[in-house]
Amino acid sequence: MMSNYEFKETGSRNIERDGERVRLVSFRGNSPIEGDDRERLNIDGAIIVPMMDYFQAGMNGELPQLIKDKVLERLTAREQEENAE
Numbered sequence: 001m002m003s004n005y006e007f008k009e010t011g012s013r014n015i016e017r018d019g020e021r022v023r024l025v026s027f028r029g030n031s032p033i034e035g036d037d038r039e040r041l042n043i044d045g046a047i048i049v050p051m052m053d054y055f056q057a058g059m060n061g062e063l064p065q066l067i068k069d070k071v072l073e074r075l076t077a078r079e080q081e082e083n084a085e
Helices: 051-060 063-084
Strands: 006-017 022-032 043-050
Touching: 006 043, 006 051, 006 063, 022 051, 043 051, 043 063, 051 063
Parallel strands: none
Antiparallel strands: 006 022, 022 043
16 A cells, blocks of 8 residues: 555754664655545655665665655554554
8 A cells, every 4th residue: 555655755854863873854655646636645754764874865866765665664563563462
């Protein structure tokens, strides 16, 4: 379901987490336009990404894919946790 979403960075900034400088990336995921536009589900959120991964993805034009991969990774982990309970 989420694999068809298009992700965009809406903002980002450097933060420190556990003594390490990382990038906090805010994003919006837009559902593909199919059928009634009123049933469209968009998601907003933020992820933490290592600085080098962020800048490398930016240089390669792959930031939307990096965001998508991180979101899917978190959703999959959450789903697995719920199924384990």
